[in-house]
Amino acid sequence: MSLLTSLARIWLTRSFHPFVFTNELDEHLPYENASGLGLYIHIPFCRSLCAFCPYCKVKYDPTQAQAYVEALKREIEIVGSRGGRRNVTTLYFGGGSPALLAKEIGGIVDMVNRYFDIEEGIGIELHPADVTVEKLRILKDAGVTRISIGIQSFDEDTLQILGRGGCYPAALSDALKQVHFETVAMDFIFALPGQTVESLIQDIENAFSIGANHVALYPFIDFTYTKREFPKMPESQKRKLFDGITEHCRRQGYVRDSIWTYAKPGTKKYSSMTRDNFLGFGCSSTSLLNDRFTINTFSIPDYIMRVKEGRLPTSLTLHFTERQRMLYYLFWTAYTTVIDEDAFKDFFGKSIGDFYHIELLACRLLGLVKKHGTQYRMTQRGAYYYHRYENYYTLAYIDQMWDLMKNEAFPERLVIR
Numbered sequence: 001m002s003l004l005t006s007l008a009r010i011w012l013t014r015s016f017h018p019f020v021f022t023n024e025l026d027e028h029l030p031y032e033n034a035s036g037l038g039l040y041i042h043i044p045f046c047r048s049l050c051a052f053c054p055y056c057k058v059k060y061d062p063t064q065a066q067a068y069v070e071a072l073k074r075e076i077e078i079v080g081s082r083g084g085r086r087n088v089t090t091l092y093f094g095g096g097s098p099a100l101l102a103k104e105i106g107g108i109v110d111m112v113n114r115y116f117d118i119e120e121g122i123g124i125e126l127h128p129a130d131v132t133v134e135k136l137r138i139l140k141d142a143g144v145t146r147i148s149i150g151i152q153s154f155d156e157d158t159l160q161i162l163g164r165g166g167c168y169p170a171a172l173s174d175a176l177k178q179v180h181f182e183t184v185a186m187d188f189i190f191a192l193p194g195q196t197v198e199s200l201i202q203d204i205e206n207a208f209s210i211g212a213n214h215v216a217l218y219p220f221i222d223f224t225y226t227k228r229e230f231p232k233m234p235e236s237q238k239r240k241l242f243d244g245i246t247e248h249c250r251r252q253g254y255v256r257d258s259i260w261t262y263a264k265p266g267t268k269k270y271s272s273m274t275r276d277n278f279l280g281f282g283c284s285s286t287s288l289l290n291d292r293f294t295i296n297t298f299s300i301p302d303y304i305m306r307v308k309e310g311r312l313p314t315s316l317t318l319h320f321t322e323r324q325r326m327l328y329y330l331f332w333t334a335y336t337t338v339i340d341e342d343a344f345k346d347f348f349g350k351s352i353g354d355f356y357h358i359e360l361l362a363c364r365l366l367g368l369v370k371k372h373g374t375q376y377r378m379t380q381r382g383a384y385y386y387h388r389y390e391n392y393y394t395l396a397y398i399d400q401m402w403d404l405m406k407n408e409a410f411p412e413r414l415v416i417r
């Protein structure tokens with residue numbers, strides 16, 4: 001599995017140079033010249049911990065959460081005061097379950113507003129238990145314009161397989177009618193035992209009927225350090241589900257804005273992932289600033305301590321070669337199902353054809369993409385293979401990195417081949 005990703009990396013970067021992360025510590029994140037900059041803030045607290053979930057999170061403790069919020073504000077201040085004021089596209093809060101700290105979100109946004117002008121809105125991930133009129137109002141007053149609710153499934157048996165409590169559509173619908181947001185996304189997981197194309201279509205349609213205008217259906221990812229207490233779905237069955245969902249959404253006229261997400265026409269998408277550059281705050285957050293990629297420590301106590309000392313909580317840093325940065329750009333842009341020649345040229349100042357002519361031609365010949373003007377648009381066949389490769393990539397890269405980061409606050413080095 002990782003042999004496949006290694007060979008792909010060697011070929012696509014035309015180099016044997018692996019991804020090398022080191023523990024160098026810069027006291028400034030140079031975001032001044034990073035175009036299309038987005039912001040992300042991680043809140044690592046949950047009421048209870050789901051066995052399948054890979055993210056950096058701990059059980060909520062009010063004293064620790066309070067210290068964490070103070071540290072977050074301090075980190076934003078350290079970074080913002082050194083870099084100066086500038087515009088950013090969006091701000092997303094993820095977790096964890098950030099709305100456990102709903103009353104603190106306004107104060108954190110105020111700190112962000114001191115240094116950044118947010119142009120397109122603020123998004124937040126919500127656990128269904130946080131979707132109450134009271135919390136939604138607090139979040140809206142804090143400036144939140146987009147929400148994403150982690151439903152996972154409306155089916156009780158599927159929720160039980162995931163070890164999640166019940167989700168009450170009538171209560172969600174009622175709250176969403178009373179407090180309006182421009183984007184209401186709902187997240188589902190597919191490829192779980194017993195799921196069929198019909199049951200997933202029912203999930204999608206239920207979501208739209210109770211107030212969603214955007215849905216995400218993520219394939220279940222079996223991280224090595226999380227627990228899976230159910231059998232894996234065979235690949236052929238997964239493909240049937242993936243193609244069935246896509247076909248249903250196409251027939252209904254929903255807009256596919258990424259491999260796994262669909263929206264009602266005219267909806268602003270909920271996506272914290274596909275940014276050209278981003279600054280992340282909080283434990284486990286990453287920042288991508290042109291050729292520099294950094295990861296904050298995953299340890300909450302170490303995060304708080306570092307920031308209190310007035311230092312950045314960066315744990316590992318990677319400097320991309322030009323080809324590595326192109327590969328990263330193409331991988332995440334392909335996630336939107338469209339790669340645009342002009343956007344590539346704007347970003348790198350170089351033509352995509354000069355670097356990836358053979359690969360693009362091969363993708364066209366294999367029926368994975370079609371060319372429309374300056375755009376390479378993924379076909380459904382291409383979307384399926386991307387979806388499969390993404391799974392390999394997640395296990396070969398993210399799983400390896402997160403596994404290390406969960407066990408060591410400040411590792412010396414990480415080499416991913």
Ligand SMILES: C[S@@+](CC[C@H](N)C(=O)[O-])C[C@H]1O[C@@H](n2cnc3c(N)ncnc32)[C@H](O)[C@@H]1O
Binds near residue numbers: 054127150151189
């Ligand atoms: C940070 S989590 C969820 C937010 C919120 N805490 C909740 O549980 O509803 C973001 C989303 O990642 C997805 N997710 C989590 N673990 C996953 C896994 N192992 N495979 C695929 N998707 C996963 C879920 O759809 C989840 O809603």
Ligand code: SF4
Binds near residue numbers: 045046050054057
């Ligand atoms: S799925 Fe949500 S509630 Fe469950 S552990 Fe992950 S972040 Fe927390």
